[in-house]
Amino acid sequence: MRLSYTKALNRALTDALAEDPAVCVFGEDIGAGLAGPTLNLLDRFGPGRIVDTPLSEQAFTSMAVGAALTGRRPVIEFQIPSLLFLVFEQLVNQAHKFSLMTGGQAGVPLTCLVPGSGSRDGWAGQHSDHPYSLFAHAGMKTVVPATPTDAYGLLRSAIADPDPVVVFAPAAALPVRETVTWELAPIPLGTARIHREGADVTVVAVGHLVHDALAVAEELAPEISVEVFDPRTLHPFDWTALAGSLERTGRLVVVDDSNRSCGIGAEILATAAEEMRLIAPPRRITRPDGAVLPFALPLDRALQPHRDHLRDAVRAVMKPRSRHDEDPAR
Amino acid sequence: MTGLPDPRDLGSPAGRYRMLRLIRGFEELALGLVKSGAITGGIHPYIGQEAVAVGVCAALRPQDRITSTHRGHGHVLAKGAAPDRLLAELLGRTGGLNRGRGGSMHAADFSLGILGANGMVGAGGAIAVGAAWSARQAGEDRVAVAFFGDGALNQGVLLESFNLAAMWRLPVLFVCENNGYATTLPAATSVAGSATGRAAAFGIPAAEVDGMDTEAVRAATAEAVQRASAGGGPGFLECRTYRFEGHHTMERLMKLRYRTPEEIADWRGLDPLPRAAALLPPGLAAQLDASVAEQLAAAQEFALASEHPDPAGALDHLYADGLRPRAGART
Ligand SMILES: Cc1ncc(C[n+]2csc(CCOP(=O)(O)OP(=O)(O)O)c2C)c(N)n1
Ligand SMILES: [Mg+2]
Numbered sequence: 001m002r003l004s005y006t007k008a009l010n011r012a013l014t015d016a017l018a019e020d021p022a023v024c025v026f027g028e029d030i031g032a033g034l035a036g037p038t039l040n041l042l043d044r045f046g047p048g049r050i051v052d053t054p055l056s057e058q059a060f061t062s063m064a065v066g067a068a069l070t071g072r073r074p075v076i077e078f079q080i081p082s083l084l085f086l087v088f089e090q091l092v093n094q095a096h097k098f099s100l101m102t103g104g105q106a107g108v109p110l111t112c113l114v115p116g117s118g119s120r121d122g123w124a125g126q127h128s129d130h131p132y133s134l135f136a137h138a139g140m141k142t143v144v145p146a147t148p149t150d151a152y153g154l155l156r157s158a159i160a161d162p163d164p165v166v167v168f169a170p171a172a173a174l175p176v177r178e179t180v181t182w183e184l185a186p187i188p189l190g191t192a193r194i195h196r197e198g199a200d201v202t203v204v205a206v207g208h209l210v211h212d213a214l215a216v217a218e219e220l221a222p223e224i225s226v227e228v229f230d231p232r233t234l235h236p237f238d239w240t241a242l243a244g245s246l247e248r249t250g251r252l253v254v255v256d257d258s259n260r261s262c263g264i265g266a267e268i269l270a271t272a273a274e275e276m277r278l279i280a281p282p283r284r285i286t287r288p289d290g291a292v293l294p295f296a297l298p299l300d301r302a303l304q305p306h307r308d309h310l311r312d313a314v315r316a317v318m319k320p321r322s323r324h325d326e327d328p329a330r
Numbered sequence: 331m332t333g334l335p336d337p338r339d340l341g342s343p344a345g346r347y348r349m350l351r352l353i354r355g356f357e358e359l360a361l362g363l364v365k366s367g368a369i370t371g372g373i374h375p376y377i378g379q380e381a382v383a384v385g386v387c388a389a390l391r392p393q394d395r396i397t398s399t400h401r402g403h404g405h406v407l408a409k410g411a412a413p414d415r416l417l418a419e420l421l422g423r424t425g426g427l428n429r430g431r432g433g434s435m436h437a438a439d440f441s442l443g444i445l446g447a448n449g450m451v452g453a454g455g456a457i458a459v460g461a462a463w464s465a466r467q468a469g470e471d472r473v474a475v476a477f478f479g480d481g482a483l484n485q486g487v488l489l490e491s492f493n494l495a496a497m498w499r500l501p502v503l504f505v506c507e508n509n510g511y512a513t514t515l516p517a518a519t520s521v522a523g524s525a526t527g528r529a530a531a532f533g534i535p536a537a538e539v540d541g542m543d544t545e546a547v548r549a550a551t552a553e554a555v556q557r558a559s560a561g562g563g564p565g566f567l568e569c570r571t572y573r574f575e576g577h578h579t580m581e582r583l584m585k586l587r588y589r590t591p592e593e594i595a596d597w598r599g600l601d602p603l604p605r606a607a608a609l610l611p612p613g614l615a616a617q618l619d620a621s622v623a624e625q626l627a628a629a630q631e632f633a634l635a636s637e638h639p640d641p642a643g644a645l646d647h648l649y650a651d652g653l654r655p656r657a658g659a660r661t
Pocket of ligand 1 (some may be wrong): 400401449450451452478479480481482483509511512513577
C-alpha cells in the first residue's frame, strides 16, 4: 500500500474514532477536511464527534480540556502552528497542570495535532513557526513524526495517552510517501528510531530533517559512516537510546528546526556533554536565535537548517581536534 | 443534637443556613491560620458572598458539575467538599483534597463534580462549557456551572465561551459574582455596557439577582438549571454581591483605599446570614451555629494533624501515566 503522511494521520484518526467512542475531534474547517487529516470523518462519525468550531481557539481549546476532564478524549486540529501561541495558557497553564495540581485526581487526555508545522514555503512570519521545543520545555508530551508509519503510530498513541500530547506534523514531511507492507500500529511515545546505523557520527534529526539527514548520510557513506537517529518524541526523550548510539559513535550532530537558544538541540547537546560518551565536541544546526522567517523564499530557506550545514558539521566533528581548529569566530 | 439537617443537604432553609455559616466559619478559621503563618501564600476570602455559592449549589443535583475561581472555598464547600480536607489542602497537607498539591486556588474534588478552583481569571468558563458538551455527548443529564467574578467579564475567552455555549445550546450556567471590584478596579469603570447585556448579546437568557439573598439566588438557579437540563441551552446570572474582606489576605498588610468605610458598612448591613437565619424557627440558628463550630473544630484538628508531604514526591502526579521526568540536579 502506498501511504502518504497526511493519509496516515487520517487513518490514525479514523481508527481511533472507530475504536473508542470517547474520541472526538475539534477544529476549524475539519468537516470539509481542509487540511487533509480529517477528510471524510464528518460523513462517517457525524457532527456530534467531528466538531467544526468557530474561530475561538482559546475557548474551544479550553472546552476540549473540560471535555477531557470529564471522560472524552478530544483531538484538536490547529490550522496554523502559530495558533499554539494563542492557546499556551489553555495547554501549558491548564491542561498540563491539572494532574499535579489536583493531586492526581484528574488527567487530561487531549491531543493537539498541527498538520503543517514549520515553514510552508512562502507563508511568511506568522505561518512558519515550529514551536515544538517550547512545548517540550514546558513538559508537555511532544511528538514530531518524520514518516507516514510513525505519524500513524505516534498519533494513535498520543490519542490513547492519559496526558495532553502535542503532535507536530512538519509541513516539509507531509509530501513523504511510503510503500507500506507492514501492519500499521500504535508506536509508544518516548521511543527513538534509528533509521540508519553508522559507526562514526550520530546525527539526531527532528521531524522532516530526518529525510535530509538520510540523504546526507547516503552521500557521505563512502567517507563517513553516519547513524541517523530520530527521537520521534521530544518529551519524554529517549535518552537511553541516544546514550547507546553515542557509545558506538562518540560523535554528535543535532539538526533541529528550532531557534537556537533553548531549542531542543541545545538540550540534546547539553545532556550528551554531561552524561554520555563524546570523543569530539558536538555540533548543532538550528534556526538562528529568535528567528522570524521572512517571506521571500531564499530568505525563508536561509534561516532553516540545510543539508549543506549538516554535511559540513558531520565533517567537522570527524576532524582530529587541534588548537588550530578552534576558530573563535564560529 | 438530633433533628439537624445533614451538613451537605441544602434542600431546606436550615440546611442552607448551616452551609452559609459553615463557609463563614471556615473562612474565619482560615484567616486566623493565614495570620499565624500556618497557611502560606494566603487566601482570597469569600466572606460576604456566601449566598451565591449556597443559593446556586442548593439548586444543583449531585451529578451537576462546577468550575470555580481563585475565591473558591465557598463554591467547593457548598458543592459538598469535606471542610476538613479543604482545610488540610490550604495547609498543604497530604490529607488535603489535592494531597497538598493545589492549595486554596486549585482545590478540587472530582468525585463531587468540582472541577477545580482556578488561578486564572475567567479560565473556568470554557472548561465548564466543555464539561457540559461532554455530558451531552455521553447522553447524561448534567448541568455545568461556571462561577466567575466581574473581572472575568473582560476576558475574551469567557466571551468566546458564551458563543460556543449558545450556538450549541449546551447545558451550562454562567454565574457572575459581581462584587463590584476586580481587586481594586471598580466594575463601574471597567465593564462597558452591562454583565447581563453581554450574555444577552449571545442570545443567552440573563437575569440579575440579589446575590446577598440565598433564596433569590436559589430560585433563579433552579429555573436556569431546569431549562438547561431540558435542552433549553445556557443561562446567565449576575449576582450582585460584596466581599466584606480584602481581595486577598495580603491586603490586610496594606492600607488600600479603593472602598469607603461607608460602602463596606452598607453592604455588611445586607449580610446573607441574618437574612437566612430569619427564615428559621427561633433557636435553630444558634443550634446550627454550635454544630458548625464543632465541625470546624474537628476539621482543624484533622487538618493540623495531617502530614506534610515528603519532598521526594514533589513531582508526583505530574503525568497521569506516572512518567517520571528527569530531576533538576544530579545526585
Ligand atoms: C487572567 C488573570 N489576570 C489577572 C490575574 C490576577 N488577579 C487575580 S484575582 C484578580 C481580580 C479578579 O476580580 P474578579 O474576577 O472580579 O473576582 P473577585 O476577586 O472580585 O472575586 C486579578 C486581577 C489572574 N489571576 N488571572
Ligand atoms: Mg470582583
